[in-house]
Amino acid sequence: MQYYQFRAMNTDVLLVAEGPRAGTAIQAAQSFIEACERRFTRFSETSELAALNRSAGDWFAASPDMTALIAAALDCHRATQGLFDPSILPDLQAAGYTLSFDQLPRLSPDPKPASRLRTASSPFSAVKADPVNSRVRLPAGMQVDLGGIAKGWIAEKAARLMAGFVPVCGVNAGGDLFVIGLPSGQKAWEIGLEDPLDPARDLLVLLVESGAAATSSVAKRVWQQGGTKRHHLIDPRNGEPAESPWLSVTVFAPRAVLAETFAKALLIAGPEKSQSLLENRPDISFLAVDSRGQIWKSPTEMEKIYAFA
Amino acid sequence: MKLYRKFLRLWLAVSSFAGFLTGWVFLAHSAGPETVTMPDGATIVLDLPPIPSVDDFAAAESDAGSVQSFTFSQPSFPVRMRTGGS
Numbered sequence: 539m540q541y542y543q544f545r546a547m548n549t550d551v552l553l554v555a556e557g558p559r560a561g562t563a564i565q566a567a568q569s570f571i572e573a574c575e576r577r578f579t580r581f582s583e584t585s586e587l588a589a590l591n592r593s594a595g596d597w598f599a600a601s602p603d604m605t606a607l608i609a610a611a612l613d614c615h616r617a618t619q620g621l622f623d624p625s626i627l628p629d630l631q632a633a634g635y636t637l638s639f640d641q642l643p644r645l646s647p648d649p650k651p652a653s654r655l656r657t658a659s660s661p662f663s664a665v666k667a668d669p670v671n672s673r674v675r676l677p678a679g680m681q682v683d684l685g686g687i688a689k690g691w692i693a694e695k696a697a698r699l700m701a702g703f704v705p706v707c708g709v710n711a712g713g714d715l716f717v718i719g720l721p722s723g724q725k726a727w728e729i730g731l732e733d734p735l736d737p738a739r740d741l742l743v744l745l746v747e748s749g750a751a752a753t754s755s756v757a758k759r760v761w762q763q764g765g766t767k768r769h770h771l772i773d774p775r776n777g778e779p780a781e782s783p784w785l786s787v788t789v790f791a792p793r794a795v796l797a798e799t800f801a802k803a804l805l806i807a808g809p810e811k812s813q814s815l816l817e818n819r820p821d822i823s824f825l826a827v828d829s830r831g832q833i834w835k836s837p838t839e840m841e842k843i844y845a846f847a
Numbered sequence: 848m849k850l851y852r853k854f855l856r857l858w859l860a861v862s863s864f865a866g867f868l869t870g871w872v873f874l875a876h877s878a879g880p881e882t883v884t885m886p887d888g889a890t891i892v893l894d895l896p897p898i899p900s901v902d903d904f905a906a907a908e909s910d911a912g913s914v915q916s917f918t919f920s921q922p923s924f925p926v927r928m929r930t931g932g933s
Contacts, residue, residue, distance in 0.1 A: 689933070710928045710930070711933075713930040713932050714930075717928075728928070729927070729929070729930055730927050730929040730930070731929075731931070732929055732930065733931075743927070752930065753932045754932050757932070758933060759933070786931065786932055788930055
């Protein structure tokens with residue numbers, strides 16, 4: 539088993555591969571991830587995402603990867619009943635998240651803007667993705683941020699790229715992870731579930747056989763705006779950082795984009811709405827941690843996940 | 848002669864202190880080794896050669912002679928992935 543850790547997408551990325559071609563697999567995955575970061579970041583004026591946002595109102599000749607990612611975002615927007623919404627970018631910026639988090643002042647002197655309902659004129663569902671002609675159209679005035687889906691999408695694509703070289707591999711992009719095959723002598727991958735109240739320790743160790751896991755947390759990417767605590771998970775219903783009794787939600791799903799977007803949607807939804815969100819979704823399981831450290835489990839049977847303290 | 852001795856002592860003291868300060872500043876601003884931190888806190892020094900472009904992978908694999916040596920840290924314990932948001 540070979541491991542390689544590096545920094546990309548403003549987070550730590552861990553690549554794991556087992557097999558004689560593990561080195562090539564890891565090099566390929568790293569190059570792919572770094573290329574994706576350049577393409578999908580909102581913090582560079584030269585990225586494809588920045589060009590797409592500038593073209594809102596017109597058809598944009600997008601790369602196949604951008605078209606596929608926007609199409610996946612539309613699917614996840616529908617599946618989460620609108621709670622995952624990439625068009626919250628203006629609200630995220632109004633909350634103070636205007637720079638890459640590494641560069642963002644943790645104590646912003648800007649006053650907190652008055653509460654307001656979202657001002658987006660069109661819903662994200664009005665976005666058009668045309669994979670046949672590789673083009674995308676955002677409604678006029680819309681600005682999108684792919685930060686809520688891109689890491690998972692990239693992690694799964696990178697893992698599948700590695701799987702072309704090795705039978706066993708995994709990609710962990712800041713907690714959005716995708717694993718293929720089982721390490722030698724192991725019955726499952728061990729995944730530590732970080733305690734949102736004490737990030738240095740694991741709350742649980744989860745045994746996952748395959749597929750994706752992702753966590754959304756309001757304890758990460760936190761800053762002060764005008765004396766008010768802000769975080770990066772925007773509730774698209776009011777354009778404000780979400781208020782939830784849950785501090786973190788970890789989702790297990792067969793696809794990484796589902797895990798990542800449902801983690802956000804469930805955290806925003808909270809305990810009451812989470813059940814309706816997961817109706818007819820036996821493929822999705824979750825664990826949530828509240829502010830008392832209590833763990834909540836999804837009603838769906840978690841056949842492949844075993845947790846122990 | 849007395850004045851000369853005093854001057855010599857002062858010069859030695861000042862130049863020693865200046866040398867010490869220069870060394871301190873130099874060391875404080877020198878780059879540390881690149882490291883990778885594993886989830887259990889163990890730290891391994893990473894020594895990687897330059898990475899070839901993604902287009903080179905297939906060709907590099909078929910031509911074993913041109914494959915660049917790529918060294919990875921291999922801990923003797925299993926690395927556990929973690930999830931906690933980012």
